[in-house]
Amino acid sequence: MKKTAHVVRRYLGICCLLAGALIAVSATTAQARTGKVTLTDKIQQVPPRPALFDKTTQPLTMEQCVQCHFAVFNTLKASGNRHQKECTFCHEVYHTYAPGKVEYTDALPKCVDCHGYPHGEKEDTKTCGNCHSNAHAPLNLPSVKQDLCSNCHSGPPQQLKEFPSKHTDLACTDCHTKHGFIPSCLSCHSQEGRRPYHLVGVEPKVCLTCHAGPHKPMVIAYAENTPKEYCGNCHKNASHAQVYQTVTKANSKHNTEITCAACHDTHGKIPSCFKCHDQEGHRANLKDEDCLRCHTNPHDPMNISFIPTETKEVCGGCHTEVYNTLIGSKTRHTNQTCSFCHPKHGLIPTCQSCHGNPHGEAMVAQFGGKCDGCHDIAHKIKGRMKDDKQGSLTEAGKKGVLTSGQKK
Structure with missing residues (x-):
């Protein structure tokens, strides 16, 4: 009996809940039919639907982008180069960065979409930001590391290694302080730069007249018509300075007709x-050292000198006909060195400088005052030559007999 009463009470409770819900739904339906909705005070303050929803809108213009991103625009304007394009050319989708959902790097456009991999597909070169740290100033590379330059510019490092010089020990950025910047040689090699330099007031292009380039500066080549002044002004050490002074004063074709x-x-x-x-x-088979025995300075070749004891054979190398005549004459002159009579090249001595005037002036006068009227030439004497015992020789002549090597 008690169990039945409990079930009845439970059933009546459920019926009451259903009846309440039915009444609430009926009230809401009635309100909907009349167009009236119960709103809070805040909702009642919302303005009417904007008219913009009835218009066709356009994407942001570049001028509108600049109004917010003016710093980026100024950078692009100053250093953008070929990146000076409409913002939406690169940023087709923008303002998508959402921390935790869309990362910043994923929201940016990808360089590879336009440029591919122009510097190769090494990991260093595929990461454009290693060098091009600002896409709005793509050629300003302030943070380039020395070991990255060769990834794109392989030629200069190879030359620096193949042709060692002091430039090999420098970093690329020591000279190229900005990407694409070609420094003047004079920024270092000048009186102001306090490094070795040559010409004063010279233009940098003159440096390349001789030096093959800054990446192999010790490879020196030049045209045959390079002025002597270039050589003289570069070689400022004592030996080269003397060479330049000598050759420019020399009375020879080495000065007047040819360059260094x-x-x-x-x-x-x-x-x-x-x-x-x-x-x-x-004479045949001469060597360079034979030339230098007389032409002691090739920069002043006509200033010929030789040692007093130089052999006749050396002189005969040039004066072949005279040498053969002298050797064939078999006189005391044959036993002398050429330099005994000719202490200076080109000097023609008088017979009297050694022999005095053994025949008297009257006899010599009959032959025009010249010994060769009887004795022919000095290299082939005709007639008997008296020795020094008869007093026919001067003091200079006696020295010649004593040094001749001929037995008395």
Whole structure:
């Protein structure tokens, strides 16, 4: 009996809940039919639907982008180069960055979409930001590391390694302080730069007249018509300065008709005399050291000098006909060195300087005052030559007999 009463009470409770819900739904339906909705005070303050929803809107213009991103625009304006385009050319979708959902790097446009991999597909070069740290100033590379330059510019590092110089020890950024900047040689190599330099007041292009380039500066080459002044002003050490002074004062074709480069066609090379001069008029099989026994200074070749004891054979190398005549004459002159009579090249001595006047002035006068009227030439004497015992020789002549090597 008690169980039945409990079930009845539970059933009546459920019926009451259903009846309440039905009444509430009926009231809401009635309100909907009349168009009236119960709103809070805040909702009642919402303005009417904007008219903009009835118009067709356009995307942001570039001027509108600039109004917010003016710093970016100024950078792009100053250093954008070919990136000076409409913002939406790169940023097709923008303002999508959402922390935790869309990361910043994912929201940015990708360089590879336009440029691909122009510098190769190494990991260093695929990461454009390693060098191009600001896409709005793509050619300003303030943070480039030395070891990254060669990824794009392989030629200069290879030259610096292949042709070592002091430039090899420098970092690329020591000279190229900004990407694309080609410094003047004079920024270092000048009186102001306090590094080794040559010409004063010279333009940098003159440096490249001789130096093959800044990445192989010790490779020196030049044209044959390079002025002597360039060589003289560069070689300021004592030996080279003396060379320049000597050659410019010399009375020879080495000064008046040719340049330094005509002989020294390779920097630092000492040429053979026979590069220009054949052996015509000289003895056969001459070597450079033979030339220098008389032409002691090739920069003043006509200033010929020799030691007093120089052998006749050396002189005969050039004066072949005279040498053969002297050797064939078999006189006391044959036993003398050439330099005994000719202490200076080109000097023709008088017979009297050694022999005095053994025949008297009257006899000599009959032959025009010249000994060769009877004795022919000095290299082939005719007639008997008296020795020093008869007093026919001067003091100079007696020295010649004593040094002749001939037995008395």
